[in-house]
Amino acid sequence: EPEVTQTPSHQVTQMGQEVILRCVPISNHLYFYWYRQILGQKVEFLVSFYNNEISEKSEIFDDQFSVERPDGSNFTLKIRSTKLEDSAMYFCASSEDRARGGYTFGSGTRLTVV
């Protein structure tokens, strides 16, 4: 069964450093998403991406965050200057058909900012 692949599975970074989280969505999917889950809290939407541009973003997704689809397969989330409160599990998801829904999630990247 097709999978969404995320790397790395765990990343530790120092406060103020830049991190890039990587995702390979399912190949025929057109809609891409990032979500995050702070330990013990709800899964929260960050951003959706379609046709090489952001279609929606939450208030969490401020100027420190950016997304990119640098080639035909990768989808990345960059955090420019990490803060302690960015520590969370970050999930990438993709969907084939926005109207019908049905999202496939990756296994996540656990980001720890120290």
Place this chain on the structure above:
Amino acid sequence: KQEVTQIPAALSVPEGENLVLNCSFTDSAIYNLQWFRQDPGKGLTSLLLIQSSQREQTSGRLNASLDKSSGRSTLYIAASQPGDSATYLCAVTHNTDKLIFGTGTRLQVFP
């Protein structure tokens, strides 16, 4: 603003029991509702997707129902097994395609 709530927050049952997990949402104008399973420290596995026009979906021992007008969905797990132990999340899409997640139900099935 759409809010999604799940009860109970945690549930511990002996193997073999039939279970009902509840999800409620404040705005009935949803596009669809999806149930996920999350194992500790892991990603989200999609279990069932119900379109707003549908009343229920079934997959194996799982059955999910949707009552849009009352803002509720239930996930029914038949003949529970220890391998069903996980956190179960429901999520809705409201006026966009972003998922709005509930608080989750942490299920433990003991032998």
